[in-house]
Amino acid sequence: MRTPAEYLESIRDGREIWFRGERVDDVTAHPELGVGARNVAQTYEIEARPEWADLFWVEEEGHRISRFYKIPRTPDDLLCRHEAIEHLTREARPGLALISKEIGSDALFALLITAQDVDRKCGTRYFERVRRYYEYARDNELDLAVAQTDVKGDRSLRPADQPNPDTYVRIVERRPDGIVVRGAKVHTTDAVYAHEVIVLPTRAMTERDRDYAVAFAIPVNTPGVRLIASARGFTGQSPFDSPVAHRFRVVESVTIFDNVFVPSDRIFLAGEWEFAGDVAKTFVEFHRFTACAYKPPLLEALAGLGALLAEYNGIERVPHVRDKLARLIMYLATVRGMTRAAALDCRIRNGVAVPNPVLTNAAKFYFADNYHAAVKYVQDIAGGLVVTGPGTEDFNHPALRPLLDHYLSGKAGISGEERLRAMNLARDLVASDLGGYLEILAIHAEGSLETQKLTVLMDTDLGPLKAYARWLAGISAERPSGRPFLA
Ligand SMILES: Cc1cc2nc3c(=O)[nH]c(=O)nc-3n(C[C@H](O)[C@H](O)[C@H](O)COP(=O)(O)OP(=O)(O)OC[C@H]3O[C@@H](n4cnc5c(N)ncnc54)[C@H](O)[C@@H]3O)c2cc1C
Structure with missing residues (x-):
């Protein structure tokens, strides 16, 4: 297994990264971007801890492999994957996507499934390539980013109908030994820290979109790959002011493919437009499951913080506060419970266990649709000090600290310092640039709200539900057999 230092060394490879208008020579040494690189490096240390060996490592065909690369074959494999993602996130980067192995393996599992269908229908040989790349x-132990979301231009138009033909990544040249691609993807999480990037189509395509139906994997330092790292997101000021944001960073990029050559053995779809939608959808079936596994630690933090602030402010027995705490706990339990149910009720497709799509999408939707309400509950319980409190410098000043400790104390036994630290965690999570990032992440990452509804409808047979309603209404005498709805 790689050590954290070896990981950091492995991404010093001349990749082209831009940040705040400057070319970044070494992402690991950069004052801001380096934080995220060290976060990823820390996952190697966490996964190497002997007490968690059974969680993060599995034996397969005589080899010890990362849990994240274990192809799920059973409900138990998916449950273990869920547990490993949740645990690693809680330890390494609470509330923030830890995608270094998880998102990449989501894409590989999807490609291992879809390549078999493409090969059967089109006589291609993608499965063998995907299998070799997976191995x-x-x-x-590659860290992989997935660039699926295209810039998309005019959302009402298909790729081939866009006035700017480069708004979806496309094939611009076919050669005997590979293809040349051009275009840009957006929001690519942590590509700046990944070894390689997997590119997938973002939507279903028609025959006219043939050149846009493309999937492949290439090293991040491939010539022509340009990453413009986002200067948005969040930056922590100090451990006191920003207990979470000062230690953690996730970096999305505009990922430009400027006439990039992709060799044949790294191409997993190239023109088979009928399968673009299936590749996109199968990836998100795994990826939304992964998403719902990395969310619970954030929801634990919100519920715990709500309870702590209620206690510090002496309002833990007040009915409206108990109502909010109960809602925070039910929110956490529902997201986790539905995701685990999706594992238990998985579907086996081409030998791979796929989390139940209706339950997975319901969990992801429920998470996203209720996130802002959860933020509101914590903001309400906390009070205004979340945004009006003193800063690190005041707190560290010898004349001011005793005053703050005395005057800002909470209920008996709770010092001003304890209360301020809890308030600062609240500001960090629900009233800061990190808080705003988390809200947008909740709504859009892993697909905006509407995409979950679309998937749920796509994967639900409304026929038996209508038959049940017809029988109840007396329209049909035929009593439907079995459960009308099987998620
Ligand atoms: C923090 C973060 C991390 C992310 N990480 C990754 C990543 O690692 N890799 C990756 O590939 N992507 C990633 N994403 C992208 C994410 O999947 C997209 O943000 C999401 O799919 C929405 O796409 P968009 O941002 O282009 O918004 P839009 O698609 O423009 O959506 C905005 C609104 O327009 C609506 N809309 C758009 N098109 C249509 C249409 N045709 N018909 C009706 N309504 C429409 C949407 O429903 C939504 O309400 C990330 C996003 C975020 C915020």
């Missing part, structure tokens, strides 16, 4: 990634 390469697994055996070399």
Whole structure:
């Protein structure tokens, strides 16, 4: 297994990263971007802890492989994957996507499934390529980013109808030994820290969109790959002011493919437009499951913080506060419970266990649709000090600290310092640039709200539900057999 230092060394490879208008020579040494690189490096240390060996490592065909690269074959495999993602996130980067192995393996599982169908229908040989690439990634413990979301231009138009033909990544040249691609993807999480990037189509395509139906994987330092790292997101000021944001960073990028050559053995879809939608959808079936596994630690933090602030302010027995705490706990339990149910009720497709799509999408939607309400509950319980409190410098001043400790104390036994630290965690999570980032992440990351509804409808047979209603209404005498709805 790689050490954290070896990981950091492995991404010093000349990749082209831009940040705040400047070319970044070494992402690991950069004052801001380096924070995220160290976060990813820390996952290697966490996964190496002997007490968690059973969670993060599995034996397969005589080899010890990362849990994240274990192809799920059973409900139990998915439950273990869920547990590992949740645990690693809680330890390494609470509330923030830890995608270094998880998102990449989501894409590889999807490609291992879809490539078999493409090969059967089109006579291609993608499955063998995907299998070999999967083994390469697994055996070399690659950190992979997934660039699926295209810039998309006019959302009402299909790729081939866009006035600007480069708003979806496309094939611009076919050669005997590979393809040349051009275009840009957006929001690519942590590509700046990944070894390689997997590119997938973002939507279903028609025959006219043939050149846009493309999937492949390439090293991040491939010539022509340009990453413009986002200067948005969040920056922590100090451990006191920003207990979470000062230690953690996630970086999205505009990921430009400027006439990039992709060799044949790294191409997993190239023109088979009928399968673009299936590749996109199968990836998100895994990826929304992963998303719902990394969310609970954030919801634990919100529920815990709500309870702590209620206690510090002496309002833990007040009915409206108990109502809000109960809602925070039910929110956490529902997201986690539905995701685990999606694992238990998985579907086996081409030998791979796919989390139940209706339950997975319901969990993701429920998470996203209720996130702002959860933020509101914590803001309400906390009070205004979340945004009006003193800063690190005041707190560290010898003349001011005793005053703050005395005057800002809470209920008996709770010092001003304890109360301020809890308030600062609240500001960090629900009233800061990190808080805003988390709200947008909740709504859009892993697909905006509407995409979950679309998937749920796509994967639900309304026929038996209507038959049940017809029988109840007396329209049909035929009593439907069995459960009308099987998620
Ligand atoms: C923090 C963060 C991390 C992310 N990480 C990744 C990543 O690692 N890799 C990756 O590939 N993507 C990533 N994403 C992208 C994410 O999946 C997209 O943000 C999401 O799919 C929405 O796409 P968009 O941002 O282009 O918004 P839009 O698609 O423009 O959506 C805005 C609104 O327009 C609506 N809309 C758009 N098109 C249509 C249409 N045709 N018909 C009707 N309504 C429409 C949407 O429903 C939504 O309400 C990330 C996003 C965020 C915020």
